[in-house]
Amino acid sequence: MSRDDINSSKKATPQPDYQSLAELRYQIRRFLHFSEQAARQARIEPNQHQFLLALKGLPENMRPTIGILAGRLQIRPNSAVELVNRLSKAGFVKRRRDSDDGREVLLVLTAKGEAVLHELSLHHRAELQTAGPVLMAALQAVLKQARPKLNSGKT
């Protein structure tokens, strides 16, 4: 007993708002692109930079193992191994075969790795000063039209 209008008071708008969705992805890409360039300027590969950040910024309750880091980077454990190979070859991290569990490998930042990460983090924080709000806006635009049910809105 209801007509399917476009979008007015339905549960979830049937037609997605492509424009806001596209804008969100565009802004995300811009930020990621900035990040990659910043990394290369700092003489480190973007994915290696992300590894360093994931390592240093790991929540305290997590152990810095290959597997955990892989999860944080959303890559397969074997890919993480290869990444660590390149990282240690470049002198950014060290492997520490310690722990109770002899299978695990704990990753540790070297001074060099720490330095690059520090520099890059400051740069990123500065960039986010402007990019952040833009991202927020794009995200909110998507969420606004995505809202599943919302009648009696006041706006």
Added chain:
Amino acid sequence: MSRDDINSSKKATPQPDYQSLAELRYQIRRFLHFSEQAARQARIEPNQHQFLLALKGLPENMRPTIGILAGRLQIRPNSAVELVNRLSKAGFVKRRRDSDDGREVLLVLTAKGEAVLHELSLHHRAELQTAGPVLMAALQAVLKQARPKLNSGKT
């Protein structure tokens, strides 16, 4: 007995908050990872999906040319050409050598492309229902500590 405590009321915190920075990137990766898997489930390559979205969601004042799309995807124009090659081979887009400028190529979605994009967009919108707020929170956490100066500010 040192005063380089955490951060309290400085201009811009000298030490970046690695944890919130890392968390932001983690959440971005989770969303992108979801997106990639969703695309593959829909039988399309993630980058091809992004192209379709960028095309359909292009602001009205922009013409859907290779160059413009390349900019929106943050890739080189020649990479965009190759992407379009794969897209048209797969039947998702068509080239339209029209326009006043004979050098340009205008991209057009096929019905097939439209269909996949529609499906994926709904899926993404649904995902963002939960992922969106998490991203927002992560972003805000970074911005909070990144705020450069905050005296006599208006919020």
Added chain:
DNA sequence: TGATATATATCGTAGTACGATATATATATG
């Protein structure tokens, strides 16, 4: 002890963005 699970490592492969370069069309300039 033996069986099985888990963590890391190795290796070959495939996919793709890139730089360098080529071609086509447009525009400027004499």
Added chain:
DNA sequence: CATATATATATCGTACTACGATATATATCA
């Protein structure tokens, strides 16, 4: 109007890296 130059796409070979499949080492359980 002919030529020079700029711009938009296109082509081609290369390099990088994440991946699947598999191997090895250690842990855990029966």
